Amino acid sequence: MNNEQQFLDRIRKVLGRDQAPDEATLFSSRPEGELEELLKRADRDRAGRLELLEELRQSAVPLNLNVHTAENLEEAGRRIANLALVSETEWGGDKHILMHDDPVLHGLKLPELLAGDPVAVDVAAFEPGEDELAGKQRLRGIAERAYIGLTGADWCAADCAAIALLTGPGHGRAVSLVPSILISVVTLDRMVADLSEGYAQLEARGELPASVSFISGPSKTADIEGQLVHGAHGPREMHLFVITG
């Protein structure tokens, strides 16, 4: 990359340096032990996590994010199925739920719970032997029709009610974005206090996937005379289920 080398050399020249800086110090700007400290802090006991859950409830209110708690996956499954039955589609057509391919979500047993109702449950994953580009097209069609997107969460930060979603096979980006209603399910052990603890989880992981999103509540805008309206381009409603058992 000739172009790139010229560009970088020019920077070096205007900075008045003739060699590359010490990358070791540049990329370890955290004080020694800080990351370990954050990770230790995030590893709290059940009582501590229940306290965070309370904080999450408070911080979710102004964001119009609905926080629900369920003892276990069965209970959460029943309540999500109910939510699906009472919710309306935004753009017309049949009721489709699109969910991430995730063991926790499979544990909700939604296809069984909704078997007798006119609600289809699709998993956002390629079928065995499916061509990836064709599969992408197929799933995109479903995402555009779906009224509910269902995801897990890598972690959930209590003080700002943000969840983190990391992409990967079976964890597509559109599921949390295109359907009108987003439902996320998080287990209590994934609760962290704030974004700093959340960032520490990401840092400890090493390599990150191509895309990571933090989401806190439904999409919103205040561009018309500063009046807050929910549902701009992303979901207009969001529910977060915390599994406490």
Added chain:
Amino acid sequence: MQQNSDKTYSELSRDAIGDEDLHAAIRMVQNGMGKGAQAMWRDEITPEHRRLAKEARLRTLNNLDAVLATLAEKIRARGGHVYFAATAEDARNYCLEVARKNNVRLAVKGKSMTSAEIGMDPLLEENGVEVVETDLGEYIIQLAGEAPSHIIAPCIHMNRKRIGKLFQEKLGIPYSEDPPTLTRAARKALREKLLGADMGISGCNIACAETGHVCLVSNEGNIRMCTTMPKVHVALMGMERVTATLAEHDMLLRLLTRGASAQKVSTYVSFMGGPRQPGETDGPEEFHLVIIDNGRMKMLADPRFREVLSCIRCGGCLNICPVYGRIGGHAYNGTYCGPIGAVLMPLLEGVNKHADLCRGESLCGACKDICPVHNDLPRMLSELRYMLAYGDEKWGVEPVDGAEACAFKAWGAAMSSRTAYDLLVKAGRIVQVPFVKNGVLGKGVGPLAKWTASRDFPPIAKKTFAERWKTDHAKRLNGADNE
């Protein structure tokens, strides 16, 4: 670069000073976001946090070669393309090339001032690509054929009646001035565009070199749409918009969302560092990052202005600035407005071209206090004014006002001689008499005339401090002697 008027800054601001609707709209933003950010600095963010953030910004700038090289390497490792553009033209042409190769007919954009800076849209449009802004505020002004007037709230200068009429005319919906109804209409219209586009163009709030991602914040979700649904994603990034590490990113993100809209975190924070990976069910097939110089290298090279590159474009300084509060964003007549614009625009496009702008701000210091990374904008504005008075070779600045320079020189000379100074003060007291009204110098003469056309100047005191000191101090001394 985006410009909406042939008028100068001085003319535009004179127009805006009489616009009461505009003042009301800005007051709303300044009272909400400006005061909100100040409260957050007071209650939630320690001064230490802001100090460390500034330190991190300067460390990154001082090592920008290594930081950018790491960013590029990480993104390429995931199959993304990275292009380094020295000029606006380079960047534009690269994007056009990408659009051509992919037969792009429709491009959707998520808030990117950089694309306005490099003049991206006109080139794409000339080449048959429809370009649609997808941030609601930007979309509204695009429909109206106007330019943004605020970094974070681009259409604050428009009220709901105007927007209602605009939507009736352009989207063919029944007239409404109800924000939820209008938002729903835009949601529907833009969804078609977002799902039908071949290319998504975004900016970059803060990239992270260590992990190899650009990062964007939004509340609406349009950024995620633009960068997920089209088959090509192009991210435009000024070369300074990057942090070295994730830990620093954490620190800066918190300042950005609080400074911008007094939120702890925005609804969406998206990190994007490459195209769809094998096995992933969605995401763009191509990912391009364009890292842009376009004049930033010169700022980096000049110790007087390097600091301005630590700006994270939160818009905080707009939300506090009394001058912006009176004249609004359009008066600045450029891509970047408010106090940060008053420093950036002259440096990007020429100090002489924006001479009025450099001298428009009041140097009250409010912008420095609110800036999450303590950018000393007033100091840099003074540097710019100094250049304008005396010229500057490095930046190709011609002294604009010979009379002003002479006056300052004379003033300097007078200040260094006691007798000359006393004489000048005495003379001034006599000369000023006909001009003093209501206790201020409303209209000055000579070199003062221009300055006082839009400002008030305090008249020279009946007795100067030095004169008072002489007599009062002498009295006190005498009094003490008498005791």
